[in-house]
Amino acid sequence: MLRSIDQEKCIGCGSCFKTCSFDVYRLNTHQEKASPCAAACPAGVDVRSYMHLLQQGRHADAADELLQYNPVPLFTSRVCPHFCEKTCTRKKIDAPVNIPAMEDYLGHWILEHEPALPDISRAGTIAVIGSGAAGLAAAYFMRRRGYAVVVYEKDETIGGQFRETIPADLLAAQIEWFKRCGIEFKTGTPVGDAEAVTVRGLRKEHTKAVIIATGKDTASQFASVVDVVDGKIDADPVTLATRTNGVFAAGPARGASHDPAHEISDAREAAHSANCFVDGWDMLESRPSRKREIAVMPTEKMFQYSQELPIGNLPATPRNEVAPGEIFNYETMILEANRCVTCGAKAEAAYKNDCMTCYFCEIACPVGAILIDPFKERLPRTIEFEREGV
Numbered sequence: 001m002l003r004s005i006d007q008e009k010c011i012g013c014g015s016c017f018k019t020c021s022f023d024v025y026r027l028n029t030h031q032e033k034a035s036p037c038a039a040a041c042p043a044g045v046d047v048r049s050y051m052h053l054l055q056q057g058r059h060a061d062a063a064d065e066l067l068q069y070n071p072v073p074l075f076t077s078r079v080c081p082h083f084c085e086k087t088c089t090r091k092k093i094d095a096p097v098n099i100p101a102m103e104d105y106l107g108h109w110i111l112e113h114e115p116a117l118p119d120i121s122r123a124g125t126i127a128v129i130g131s132g133a134a135g136l137a138a139a140y141f142m143r144r145r146g147y148a149v150v151v152y153e154k155d156e157t158i159g160g161q162f163r164e165t166i167p168a169d170l171l172a173a174q175i176e177w178f179k180r181c182g183i184e185f186k187t188g189t190p191v192g193d194a195e196a197v198t199v200r201g202l203r204k205e206h207t208k209a210v211i212i213a214t215g216k217d218t219a220s221q222f223a224s225v226v227d228v229v230d231g232k233i234d235a236d237p238v239t240l241a242t243r244t245n246g247v248f249a250a251g252p253a254r255g256a257s258h259d260p261a262h263e264i265s266d267a268r269e270a271a272h273s274a275n276c277f278v279d280g281w282d283m284l285e286s287r288p289s290r291k292r293e294i295a296v297m298p299t300e301k302m303f304q305y306s307q308e309l310p311i312g313n314l315p316a317t318p319r320n321e322v323a324p325g326e327i328f329n330y331e332t333m334i335l336e337a338n339r340c341v342t343c344g345a346k347a348e349a350a351y352k353n354d355c356m357t358c359y360f361c362e363i364a365c366p367v368g369a370i371l372i373d374p375f376k377e378r379l380p381r382t383i384e385f386e387r388e389g390v
Contacts, residue, residue, distance in 0.1 A: 001373050002355040005347050009369035011297055012345025014052070015314065016361035016370060018338060025361065026350040027052050027342055033295040035343040037084035037099065042261040043076075043268070044290070045069040047084055047099060050106065051340035054333065063110050066103070070264055071140035072133065072162075074107035074174055079165045080261050089343050092299045095319040097340045105328045111173055115181045121146045124208040126274060128152070129191045129199075132160020133260040134213035134251030137267035139183050145275050147208070149183045152197065154190035160215065161258070192221030199225045199247060209246045209274040213267065216252040230255075239273040239283040240266065248274055295344020301366040302341070314341065314366075 002024060005016075017025040029049040037047040046065060053062035066073055077100045088096035126142040128135050131153040139149045157163060158175050166174075179185065191197045199210050199222060212222060212233065219226065219233045226242040227234040232255035235241060240248045250266040252258050276283040303314050320336040322328060328336065347369070349355075355372070362370045 001357055002349055002352050002361075003371045003373040005349060006369040006371075007346055009367045010346050011295070011302075011367055011369075012048075012343065012347065013297065013302055013314070013341045013366060014055070014338075014345070014347075015302075015364040015366065016347050017052075017055070019360040019364045021358065021360070022351070022354045022356055024349055024351050024355050026348050027345040028348050029342060029345040031295070031344055031346060032292065033344045034292040035345075036087040036089060036294055036297075037097075037343075039292065039294045040083040040087040041069075042083065042257075042259065043070050043264040045084070047097075048340065048342040048345055051097070051102070051337050052342050052345065054102070054106070054337040055340070057330075057334070059106070059109050060113070060116065063106055063113070064116060066106055067110070067140075067144075069268065070103075070261075071137055071178075072107075072174065072260070072264070073103040073110070074170060075133070075162055075166055076260055076264070077101070077103035077107060079162075081259070083261070089297045089299060089341055090339055093303045093314060094316040098319055098321065098336050101320070101322050101328055102333065102336060104322075105333050108327055111177050115177065117144060117181055118146045120148045120182060122148070122208070122278070124148075124206045124278075125150055127191075127202045127207045127210045128213055129210065130160065130213040130215065130251070130253070131158040131185065132162065132213065132215060132251065133263035134253075134267045134270075135160065135211075136178065137264040138211045138213050138250055138271050140178065140181065141268055141271035142211075142274065143181050143183050145271070151183060151185045152189045152191045153185065153187045156188050158185055158187060161260075193224045194221065199244075203246060208278045209248065211267075211270050211274060212242075212247065212249045212253050213251050213263075213270075214253045216255075216258065218253050238269075238287070240270040241273055241277070241283065246274075246277055248277075297341065297343050298367065 029052050035048040050062040050065040082100055084099050085096040090097050125148040128139045128151045131151050139151050143149045159171050202210055219228045225244040225247055233249040233253050235249040235254045242249055248270040250270040251263040256266050273283045317339050320332050359372055362372045
């Protein structure tokens with residue numbers, strides 16, 4: 001049976017998991033070293049984690065993993081430059097994993113199911129100004145923490161830049177999902193120094209924190225509560241806090257990139273800081289590191305494949321594509337998910353006693369991390385054998 005897995009050697013490629021007929025293995029994808037795709041993603045999406053969950057058909061868990069970093073996968077699958085694909089290890093044998101199509105598949109699954117969020121349990125509300133990428137993401141990240149959230153939008157329609165790039169029906173469905181999350185939207189309600197609703201007014205009305213997530217060239221309308229430098233809100237580059245306690249800025253309003261993935265990243269940082277502020281935590285001390293060491297895969301070993309062996313390591317596998325306007329079906333999704341080599345994860349024997357000594361995993365492991373004991377069935381210890389002194 002399976003004797004050991006050398007964790008120092010293991011690179012988390014998933015060959016053992018994919019070749020085991022008895023479902024012995026699982027991968028621990030939450031590691032200190034980031035996969036190349038996650039390191040390249042401005043939003044830090046842990047692609048390898050939700051891919052491994054989808055390899056098992058665990059949609060709800062995969063959705064939760066993705067939503068921790070990106071609450072609008074239907075949008076980013078269409079408009080993001082997909083930095084993740086450019087660094088995908090799979091490129092070195094055939095083609096990168098079709099991450100946009102996987103995002104789109106999971107994004108549609110999310111819309112079709114009720115949001116799995118905690119009850120609103122925090123006193124007061126969080127105000128988010130703006131309903132573009134940064135605003136929607138900030139609202140979701142705060143709602144995920146148990147806050148009541150109100151989004152203020154000066155226009156009558158929600159979506160910011162997405163109104164120009166996302167089909168109207170898809171945008172409406174995504175906004176409806178945010179409403180089902182318990183997020184309140186107040187459209188036609190501008191917020192600013194010269195408006196009926198001001199940031200100071202919100203803070204006086206039991207609003208615990210305000211996140212300004214408006215577009216570029218909007219900083220001047222908040223000059224009474226923030227410092228404006230060169231037309232941008234001056235916010236701390238790490239915490240995104242402004243000079244006014246409880247007021248944070250995210251996205252183009254503070255001069256950050258207009259790219260959706262960068263806006264989502266900004267929103268996550270602002271939400272983390274806002275939560276720290278409300279709870280009285282140090283916004284720097286409790287902050288997770290944004291830069292992580294990258295797991296480099298030994299591709300020269302991983303992609304050695306022999307037709308003569310019963311199995312091999314990683315044979316070339318065609319990338320699965322979808323026509324415009326279509327999404328993967330379940331079977332195609334599983335095929336594409338299994339093209340992911342979950343870079344830098346670690347293999348674990350979830351069901352060690354189910355091992356039947358077929359050796360497929362040991363043969364498939366490209367780095368020799370798995371040891372199978374060849375004597376599993378040699379001396380079965382039954383009552384009869386015990387009586388004979390065996």
